[in-house]
Amino acid sequence: MTIVAESFVLPERRGTAGRVSDFFWRHPHVLLAVLLGPPLIWLGIVYLGSLFALLLQSFFSIDEFSGLINYEFTLATYRQLLTDANLDIILRTVVMAALVTLASAVIAFPIAYFAARYARGKWKALFYLAVMLPLWSSYLVKVYAWKLILAKEGILTWFVDKLNLLWLLDAWLSLPIVGGNSLSISYTGTFIVFVYVWMPFMILPIQAALERVPATLIEASSDLGGTPAQTFRHVTFPLALPGIVAGSIFTFSLTLGDYIIPQIIGSSRLFIGQAVYAQQGTAGNIPLAAAFTVVPIVIMGAYLWMAKRMGAFDAL
């Protein structure tokens, strides 16, 4: 009996690697610590530490005369944040982000719907690549491409001219708010470029949500006498909604924080990202810049909480 019992336990391994390996097997917590240690030090301490340090600075204020940071707890910076001019910037950014998200959903939905429901085999792979390549291609090159397109002497004006619709373009540009001297320095231009750059992020989540809609459900709806429009309205769309919300997290958040697109294509009025950039750079007011970054964090926090309640995270 004793001989059998003994043979269950192997002798200890020899060599450093063997001993280390045995040690990890007996102490799985040490192995876990070794695995998680480096990434946690990097992300948890370096990254989160920097974030907290930044947020902390929003509770300091800047001395108006010396321009130095006054390290005393105060809410003065937040009072400064809530002035009319800054609230304008916040409102402008949020409205733009909401419009971009809406337009992205409208453009992305047919692509996702076709890919999920009709594309098969080789076509499906092709569709996937056709979405992935623009999604991953260089951000700056995409913005640059639109600078070429929207320029006064560029392809868009040429094309509109060929269609004899220049009067329509001019009428649009003469409108208040959305208009401007040319498309590349108007909100319309900023809006188009935002939609172009962030829309691809919307397609894959919607496609994933649509692929989970069983075809039998759509069959059942039409068997029960639903027209295609009714089926879409009452069956397909509600089931795709978590996917749309999941995609909107990207389009909304990315538009909210961008400062390069409105700087290159847009009017001179600031967006949140530009305000942060200006405050920390030329103005040298780090506390106000930090307070400005709190705005997108709070908005995204609320947005994510709502999205989670709608089940959007299962669609990611």
Add this chain to the structure above:
Amino acid sequence: MLSEKSNRAPFGLKIAAAAGLAFMHLPILLIFLYAFTTEEKSYQFPPPGLTTQWFTTAWGRPDVWAALTLSVKVASIATAAALVLGTLCAAAVSQTRFFGRETISLLVILPIALPGIITGIALRSAFSIAEIPFSFWTIVLGHATFCIVVVYNNAVARFRRISGSLIEASMDLGADGFQTFRYVILPNIGTALLAGGMLAFALSFDEVIVTTFTAGQQSTLPIWMLEELIRPRQRPVTNVVAMVVVIVTFLPILGAYYLTRDGDQIAGAGK
């Protein structure tokens, strides 16, 4: 069974999907045309003539080469760091259970979920508090932070597909932990890591927002392009560089796609 009729896409849907895809691709194709235009002072369309002379001009520009070399160096080292950290994190999350596992996934995704300007300004103010001067390494540090998520997503998806019995079998046959890793786990996750690494490289190679905050006087290729965008001085050279960047970033994405296409996950879903 679906009827024959419902398997054919409605005409309107086809048009809308085709228009959407055209909207996504035509602007990028336009970049290729502009690389050959003879016009130097404006973005005139149609181009008055076509030429290949700008390729030689761009080839002879030391500032473009310096920016390209810096970008490649930063992307390589940031990718290497992200590969190690992302794999460690993925191994811990998928192979063990512990308190706060969900939080780790959130922490990894955070640098890419928050707008880049927040990550950038946070790192910049941390560098200034810690009195670290801007250098090559501060750029790498910023890039590696948001590259981890790409490697992590690819690795975690693959780890989930390795059955636990495979690892137990290896242990039962007498392999120690390192041998199991070398001969069982690594061959299984290899292509996922390669794909994740390629995507991380593409992400780092293209990054501009965080870089503007963590770079001192040095300029990576995206920073060089950004300066040209704000104040165009060398339009023809910029056109050529833009075309090269498009081609350079397409290659890793196609590569990553072919490496993971049989998998159950979407290689780039984490961007």
